[in-house]
Amino acid sequence: MESSATSLAATPPMGWNSWNMFGSEISEKAIRETADAITASGLKDCGYEYIVIDDCWSQKESRDSNGDLFPDPRKFPNGMKALADYVHEKGLKIGIYSDAAERTCAGYIGSYGFEDQDAQLWASWGMDFLKYDYCNAPADQAAAIRRYKRMGEALKKTGREFLYSLCEWGGRYPYLWGKDAGGAMWRVSGDVFDSWVDIWVPTYNFYGIGVDTSFDIAARVYEYGGPGGWNDLDMLVVGLKGKGQVTGNGMSFIEYQTHMSLWCIACSPLMIGCDVRTMEKETAFLLTNREVLAVNQDKAGIPGRRVRQYGSLEIWKKPLLDGSVAVALINRGSTGNDITLKASDTGMLDTSKTARNLWTQEDIADFKEELILRVQPHQTILLKVSV
């Protein structure tokens, strides 16, 4: 029988998460308005489904007299059940956050030792998703496996279906045991910032990951993702433009497009991080291109891999269910360059092939042996190649 994680996350989960934009200033108002905007803007029709409340939602210092977590009344005056009902009425799902230690990353109360009680509470509110973080927890892999399993079992015991999202940042190889712990997605890197290159973040005392680095991370772990368990490259920074919690240098349109192309070809979950209430046209364009999203959501569920790299130029390939392949031509360098796609890169030899540019949704060429395309600095051309 298919496990519930497999049927729930048969393709990479899609949605929105509060952290990148709102950080600790998350509120019921922001969540309601986001649910409205996701519905009204057409994002819901594209498949964005989960609205996840990240860190800082609870009362910071204590549990209530029953030992239950409770939402900060300033941020969530009507409580979580009413909010979950509101989100469900829109045909969307709702997620919550906690940490496998006594404190979360932002220092709020965590769930260690209260796994069953917290899972029951979230189920009673109608939560559909849990992101479970790993700050302030022991560094070793065995402890992480124990702690993640413990919560995975607690979620199962509630009888409610939860999509369980693991967030230990990849260091303890969660792709080897995440599914076994009940997880359907697991982070494979530290936090991605709104920046092309890695940046030092003094507030957190760590390096924020830039999109350029995510290529190398995705290339290392691609073989571990698939239906029911996905490598999570982190929330999207598309459209943040220097605003929010993970501020960096901001990125250009071309860089955001490359970011989206990588997340799609690598089969990463697509959790929007920007403020969708005030989304610009260009951001909507990047988040709602159905041919690009179809690469991410392809039912074969095979993460793309890097097939060739020369200098800062790369070619990635992802086989699709209909026998065609998605191909990404990527220029990570700072000068424009020609990239040659060879028949051998596609696996389709000795036959005439059509290349369709998925971002512009146009068939651009027929070729047999090779196709040469000019790729701008930091640009990705995303193609579908079929015979």
Ligand code: GLA
């Ligand atoms: C960690 C996680 C982030 C976010 C913050 C919240 O840094 O990796 O995604 O959840 O904690 O404090």
